[in-house]
Amino acid sequence: MHIWLLSDYDHRKHLAFKSLLGRFSAAYPDVKADFSVKSRRSLWESLFAHLRDPKRNPLADVIELPQNWTELFSRLGMLSDLMPNLEALSQRRYPEFIFKELLRHDEARAYSAPWWLEAPALFCRPQALKGAVEDPARELASWDGFRAALDRVKPPSRRGNFRALAVPGSAGCVSVSDVLPRVWGRRGGLFSDDFNRATFNREETAGGVEDWLELAVSGKIELFSADRFENGPQPAEDCAFMISSRKLPGAGRAGLKMLPYPGYPSGGGLMLVYNLAVSSASQEHGAAAAFVAWLMEPRNAGYFAESFGVFPCLKPVFEERLKEEREAEAYRRLFSAPELMPNIMVYPTAELLLERALWNLSLKIARHDYEREDLMRELIMAQGEADYLLSLY
Amino acid sequence: MKKSVKTIFDPEAGRSFYEGRGAFMKAALEAVAERFALDGAAFYEYDEKNGLLRLNLRHAAGVTFENEESLRPAPGSAAARAIETLEPAAGKTPAGSALYSPFRFDYCDPAGGRGVIPCFGLFRLERSLRKRAFTKAEALKADAFLRSFLRDYYKAEFFSLNRKYEKNVAAITELTEVFATALRVRDSFKHILSGIQTYFGFDRVRLYLIDEGNRKLKGELSADIRGQIKSIAYEEIPLEPGAHRFADIVLGRSSGAFMERYKDCVLYMPLAVQGVTIGLLIVDNLLSQQRIEPQELAMLKSFGGQIALAVDNARLFDKVEELSLYDELTKLPLRRYFNQRFQEEFYRAERFKQPLAVVWADIDFFKEVNDTYGHQIGDKVLREAGRVILSNLRKIDFPCRYGGDEIIILLPQATGEEARRLAQRLSSELSELRIPVPFSKTRELRVTLSIGVSTFPQDASTMDALLEKADDALYWVKSHGRGNIALYSEVADQKKTEAAGGKNVNS
Numbered sequence: 001m002h003i004w005l006l007s008d009y010d011h012r013k014h015l016a017f018k019s020l021l022g023r024f025s026a027a028y029p030d031v032k033a034d035f036s037v038k039s040r041r042s043l044w045e046s047l048f049a050h051l052r053d054p055k056r057n058p059l060a061d062v063i064e065l066p067q068n069w070t071e072l073f074s075r076l077g078m079l080s081d082l083m084p085n086l087e088a089l090s091q092r093r094y095p096e097f098i099f100k101e102l103l104r105h106d107e108a109r110a111y112s113a114p115w116w117l118e119a120p121a122l123f124c125r126p127q128a129l130k131g132a133v134e135d136p137a138r139e140l141a142s143w144d145g146f147r148a149a150l151d152r153v154k155p156p157s158r159r160g161n162f163r164a165l166a167v168p169g170s171a172g173c174v175s176v177s178d179v180l181p182r183v184w185g186r187r188g189g190l191f192s193d194d195f196n197r198a199t200f201n202r203e204e205t206a207g208g209v210e211d212w213l214e215l216a217v218s219g220k221i222e223l224f225s226a227d228r229f230e231n232g233p234q235p236a237e238d239c240a241f242m243i244s245s246r247k248l249p250g251a252g253r254a255g256l257k258m259l260p261y262p263g264y265p266s267g268g269g270l271m272l273v274y275n276l277a278v279s280s281a282s283q284e285h286g287a288a289a290a291f292v293a294w295l296m297e298p299r300n301a302g303y304f305a306e307s308f309g310v311f312p313c314l315k316p317v318f319e320e321r322l323k324e325e326r327e328a329e330a331y332r333r334l335f336s337a338p339e340l341m342p343n344i345m346v347y348p349t350a351e352l353l354l355e356r357a358l359w360n361l362s363l364k365i366a367r368h369d370y371e372r373e374d375l376m377r378e379l380i381m382a383q384g385e386a387d388y389l390l391s392l393y
Numbered sequence: 394m395k396k397s398v399k400t401i402f403d404p405e406a407g408r409s410f411y412e413g414r415g416a417f418m419k420a421a422l423e424a425v426a427e428r429f430a431l432d433g434a435a436f437y438e439y440d441e442k443n444g445l446l447r448l449n450l451r452h453a454a455g456v457t458f459e460n461e462e463s464l465r466p467a468p469g470s471a472a473a474r475a476i477e478t479l480e481p482a483a484g485k486t487p488a489g490s491a492l493y494s495p496f497r498f499d500y501c502d503p504a505g506g507r508g509v510i511p512c513f514g515l516f517r518l519e520r521s522l523r524k525r526a527f528t529k530a531e532a533l534k535a536d537a538f539l540r541s542f543l544r545d546y547y548k549a550e551f552f553s554l555n556r557k558y559e560k561n562v563a564a565i566t567e568l569t570e571v572f573a574t575a576l577r578v579r580d581s582f583k584h585i586l587s588g589i590q591t592y593f594g595f596d597r598v599r600l601y602l603i604d605e606g607n608r609k610l611k612g613e614l615s616a617d618i619r620g621q622i623k624s625i626a627y628e629e630i631p632l633e634p635g636a637h638r639f640a641d642i643v644l645g646r647s648s649g650a651f652m653e654r655y656k657d658c659v660l661y662m663p664l665a666v667q668g669v670t671i672g673l674l675i676v677d678n679l680l681s682q683q684r685i686e687p688q689e690l691a692m693l694k695s696f697g698g699q700i701a702l703a704v705d706n707a708r709l710f711d712k713v714e715e716l717s718l719y720d721e722l723t724k725l726p727l728r729r730y731f732n733q734r735f736q737e738e739f740y741r742a743e744r745f746k747q748p749l750a751v752v753w754a755d756i757d758f759f760k761e762v763n764d765t766y767g768h769q770i771g772d773k774v775l776r777e778a779g780r781v782i783l784s785n786l787r788k789i790d791f792p793c794r795y796g797g798d799e800i801i802i803l804l805p806q807a808t809g810e811e812a813r814r815l816a817q818r819l820s821s822e823l824s825e826l827r828i829p830v831p832f833s834k835t836r837e838l839r840v841t842l843s844i845g846v847s848t849f850p851q852d853a854s855t856m857d858a859l860l861e862k863a864d865d866a867l868y869w870v871k872s873h874g875r876g877n878i879a880l881y882s883e884v885a886d887q888k889k890t891e892a893a894g895g896k897n898v899n900s
Binding site for chain 1: 415443451455457460464466472484486487618619682683
């Protein structure tokens with residue numbers, strides 16, 4: 001049995017999975033299981049390569065994938081229905097907001113099982129905000145408040161490598177995962193509510209993208225950072241703010257305080273959910289489904305999620321973790337009105353279109369020849385392509 | 394299974410077990426990490442144009458993982474020096490020490506392209522503070538180890554590209570055969586699209602043909618990445634400038650900017666035979682957003698002429714077949730086709746014990762129409778009759794121009810009463826038509842139908858008998874004033890009554 005795990009900037013995820021797999025192999029020595037860690041792009045390419053030439057490009061038996069890829073790849077016939085094999089699914093042991101999106105098109109079938117989720121949030125170091133922010137919870141609730149605070153924060157004189165804002169999960173350029181929480185915060189999205197047309201250049205969406213790009217244009221975040229290449233991610237104590245969807249290790253020691261993502265005054269926000277699927281081409285379907293069921297056992301799901309600072313999707317463990325959480329109050333606000341990316345067929349491709357636009361814009365910003373028209377042109381082009389896709393699928 | 398360099402490539406044996414760049418680099422990272430007691434190793438590709446290092450693969454704590462991160466080496470740093478000089482360079486990091494081992498090689502495009510495929514990148518080998526930094530000797534040794542590995546990689550990649558080239562040559566031969574056989578197979582267009590999908594595997598292939606008569610571009614078929622083929626006959630695009638981008642492409646008016654935007658994942662290929670455009674073939678990777686390789690594009694373009702010819706031949710073949718099976722005037726199938734379908738429908742009705750009705754219609758006074766107004770008007774009457782019939786039938790019904798002005802319609806799963814209702818509809822619609830006759834006094838002509846209906850199994854149990862009974866019913870109508878409809882069962886009853894009446898009179 002082979003497993004494809006999605007890569008993560010936090011290596012602890014891969015190590016936790018390796019350790020889980022070791023436990024599984026010890027408990028079930030008859031099942032030979034190994035795994036490889038694939039980047040999002042490489043996973044996407046591997047899935048399509050299988051469609052093009054299944055013999056030369058076999059699928060893994062178990063695949064981790066973003067929840068909103070489920071509809072696309074199930075429609076392409078690559079995933080098997082897990083509802084009959086997984087008690088957690090048939091007994092609906094997941095929060096309703098996750099289930100609703102997973103079963104958007106068919107209440108009776110689930111082609112993947114929710115595994116873990118993360119919620120983008122703002123972390124700040126009150127010590128570094130002295131003189132810049134009086135009441136973080138209030139002043140940093142809005143994007144404008146957060147943006148103004150970024151300008152007011154001054155580096156302490158003894159720290160040469162200080163940055164007002166760090167984004168540990170950044171891929172170097174501005175990416176979809178960076179901008180979408182802000183787009184959602186502005187009540188924007190990539191498609192209209194009825195999914196009949198793309199809305200990339202609608203004011204709310206374009207504005208959300210622009211808000212994030214402005215951070216790069218103004219130098220608040222550094223694109224393609226040389227410092228990151230040489231020294232790795234910015235240590236928490238060298239910045240005033242961090243935007244991260246993970247519980248940060250040693251946040252308490254570093255004096256970090258967690259707040260909801262700025263721009264969601266009433267709470268709530270965009271959640272990113274990752275699921276496990278069993279490939280329909282698997283020769284070991286039973287073992288693969290049993291492995292997924294084993295991973296979903298509360299002890300295993302809890303251990304895995306905790307190891308790299310995310311939440312398990314399984315409802316009882318999710319609620320238990322929320323109760324034990326140091327920043328329970330902030331998380332409760334985040335989970336008060338959670339929103340997921342739509343699980344529709346063309347959504348993953350639309351994200352790729354936006355990703356390409358953001359890459360082009362990132363290069364322009366890094367070269368200092370970015371203008372607002374560039375953003376509008378890229379978004380109009382991407383929207384045209386997404387609309388065309390909608391007409392085809 | 395953990396793979397070492399040796400298991401992946403064995404140059405002495407002249408065999409390679411190349412499974413792609415990912416597997417090879419993974420093995421390289423694992424081997425170098427083990428041999429030089431590293432805490433981490435990473436493989437970066439260098440994007441010369443933008444001066445960025447793209448993290449591709451990383452190995453740490455016994456796990457190798459892909460990753461995506463694009464970063465810039467600091468000017469003057471060890472990494473920047475390594476890239477500039479193509480020599481290994483060591484440096485210090487907050488976590489310990491790092492050794493950068495660069496590589497660069499170009500290889501010729503085996504597909505015959507004039508350019509070279511560059512391969513430029515960097516390995517980063519890391520040791521934590523607990524371990525000693527890289528000595529100069531160690532750095533040279535590690536660099537030499539990786540370079541020998543890359544030489545193997547170069548060979549493996551070259552063999553792989555060569556295999557790809559051989560595969561393409563095989564595909565050319567087989568595709569030529571596919572296009573050549575398109576004429577002989579029943580579903581020619583399907584055959585052509587399947588052939589393209591089998592060898593190229595695009596997200597979607599669509600075929601549109603020009604309907605010259607109506608100045609339209611009409612959808613024919615679409616094949617998806619899973620090889621499933623469906624009709625796109627519902628797509629009709631007016632062939633006018635600006636009406637649709639497909640129309641613009643066919644008319645040679647599409648904008649360069651538009652084509653530039655889509656060139657990586659869509660190919661619009663107008664199909665032309667002897668300089669005349671007959672359709673448009675569109676292949677795309679829009680869903681996956683994956684680039685169509687330039688050699689694939691070149692190959693498909695080189696097939697353009699053959700595809701166009703195959704499509705045109707298939708279309709001509711269909712046309713010839715249509716002419717031999719369908720009546721040009723009424724667009725109704727001819728008697729030859731009817732006989733074949735009648736047999737099939739009759740067997741089906743018998744086997745599944747379902748009713749089958751035969752409607753036999755005759756245009757009243759058709760000979761007189763021809764004699765009085767000429768054959769042109771007679772043809773117009775027949776054309777209108779054909780149109781009315783075709784627009785009123787279900788998909789499973791089968792009409793036929795049986796000869797002259799006689800039309801037979803097979804109505805599977807229809808009872809006599811259902812057949813009568815259809816006959817009434819046809820009769821009334823046709824009688825409402827006013828066919829203009831410019832040179833006559835009345836200036837217009839109205840026609841009526843005489844119709845006889847028989848049904849299986851009620852009226853007859855064989856095909857011949859069923860036709861005969863419908864003809865009997867039709868004859869009855871014609872001999873009783875025309876312009877009416879009769880079911881054979883009623884005619885038979887009527888005949889019995891008349892016969893009984895005659896007997897009574899005689900007696």
